[in-house]
Amino acid sequence: MRLKAMAKINLGLDVLGKREDGYHEVRMIMQTIRMYDILDIRKTRRPGIVLTTNLPFIPTDQRNLVYKAAQMLMEEFDVEEGLSIKLRKIIPVAAGMAGGSSDAAAAFVGVNRMFHLGLTEEQLMERAVKVGADVPYCIMRGTALAEGIGEKLTRLPEVPKCYVLIGKPGINVSTKTAYENLNLEGIGKHPDIDGLIGAIRNNDLYAMASRMENVFEPGIIRQYPVIGNIKNLMEEKGALKAVMSGSGPTVFGIFDNRDKMAAAARSLRKSGLAKTVFATDIYNRDGGVTNDK
Numbered sequence: 001m002r003l004k005a006m007a008k009i010n011l012g013l014d015v016l017g018k019r020e021d022g023y024h025e026v027r028m029i030m031q032t033i034r035m036y037d038i039l040d041i042r043k044t045r046r047p048g049i050v051l052t053t054n055l056p057f058i059p060t061d062q063r064n065l066v067y068k069a070a071q072m073l074m075e076e077f078d079v080e081e082g083l084s085i086k087l088r089k090i091i092p093v094a095a096g097m098a099g100g101s102s103d104a105a106a107a108f109v110g111v112n113r114m115f116h117l118g119l120t121e122e123q124l125m126e127r128a129v130k131v132g133a134d135v136p137y138c139i140m141r142g143t144a145l146a147e148g149i150g151e152k153l154t155r156l157p158e159v160p161k162c163y164v165l166i167g168k169p170g171i172n173v174s175t176k177t178a179y180e181n182l183n184l185e186g187i188g189k190h191p192d193i194d195g196l197i198g199a200i201r202n203n204d205l206y207a208m209a210s211r212m213e214n215v216f217e218p219g220i221i222r223q224y225p226v227i228g229n230i231k232n233l234m235e236e237k238g239a240l241k242a243v244m245s246g247s248g249p250t251v252f253g254i255f256d257n258r259d260k261m262a263a264a265a266r267s268l269r270k271s272g273l274a275k276t277v278f279a280t281d282i283y284n285r286d287g288g289v290t291n292d293k
């Protein structure tokens with residue numbers, strides 16, 4: 001069984017406050033993009049999970065979110081057979097694109113199908129939040145408003161057709177540290193999430209792009225100016241807007257024209273500012289638990 005684990009960007013990201021358990025209340029607009037890792041899953045007679053990946057530096061034991069997700073379901077349902085999982089990573093690691101979370105989401109969907117556990121998408125999402133705040137969304141996919149710690153999801157209409165340029169500098173930002181370093185009292189004007197939702201409902205790409213904002217961005221750019229440089233380059237080269245995704249450091253630019261995006265991608269590659277440059281578009285899901293479409 002082959003599954004695609006799709007990456008996300010945050011068209012808008014606001015943090016409202018800190019909860020007693022240390023997690024933060026968020027309000028974010030999530031969007032799946034056409035960039036994915038591949039999971040190849042097969043049953044084995046020998047019990048247990050054997051995970052292999054093409055990246056030597058990511059763990060293949062319980063620390064890998066794929067392992068965690070598969071183990072959680074297999075233990076709950078007393079699955080006696082085993083699983084062999086081959087994970088091919090394309091989504092940059094620790095990039096703010098939910099690579100690990102999406103791999104976990106694909107594992108939930110894959111194990112459910114492989115062993116005929118009969119869980120609905122909702123039942124999978126209830127379990128998924130135990131692996132990570134973004135994992136339920138990665139099962140849902142498409143365009144959504146995420147609230148709570150990211151697990152309270154409301155589907156939104158598809159966003160207008162557009163092109164997405166990804167630029168990730170060769171630095172790593174820890175999500176936990178990004179949340180810890182966020183000075184909630186110091187936030188002047190919060191991102192206009194309601195305005196963004198309105199623009200999406202009106203199918204207005206230009207209004208949508210102009211309202212895209214990430215509350216983490218100013219603080220992280222102060223620490224890593226290269227993120228600001230990538231943003232500026234994308235906007236100079238025709239992006240309607242370029243914004244950091246999640247806790248960073250990836251920047252995405254939204255374009256209304258594929259050729260313009262391709263030219264911007266060439267400039268970004270030439271500049272040497274980004275380690276990963278990837279030109280793609282948004283992905284709108286078309287119903288059902290379709291993690292392999």
Ligand SMILES: C[C@@](CO)(OP(=O)(O)O)[C@H](O)COP(=O)(O)OP(=O)(O)OC[C@H]1O[C@@H](n2ccc(N)nc2=O)[C@H](O)[C@@H]1O
Nearest residue numbers: 022023024096097098132133134149175176179246247248
């Ligand atoms: C910032 C966002 C935006 O989409 O994405 P990424 O940058 O990870 O892609 C998410 O909120 C990341 O969600 P996710 O990566 O699933 O978080 P988790 O693994 O559950 O948590 C990692 C750490 O982030 C902090 N955390 C996460 C989510 C949240 N709502 N509040 C938090 O404070 C916690 O300190 C937690 O220990």
Ligand SMILES: Nc1ncnc2c1ncn2[C@@H]1O[C@H](COP(=O)(O)OP(=O)(O)O)[C@@H](O)[C@H]1O
Nearest residue numbers: 063064065093094095096097098099100101103
């Ligand atoms: N399947 C996975 N893919 C990538 N990283 C993983 C995975 N499972 C666990 N990790 C660990 O999680 C950390 C961040 O993962 P990732 O999901 O790529 O970040 P982000 O949420 O910022 O997109 C990495 O340090 C990595 O070691």
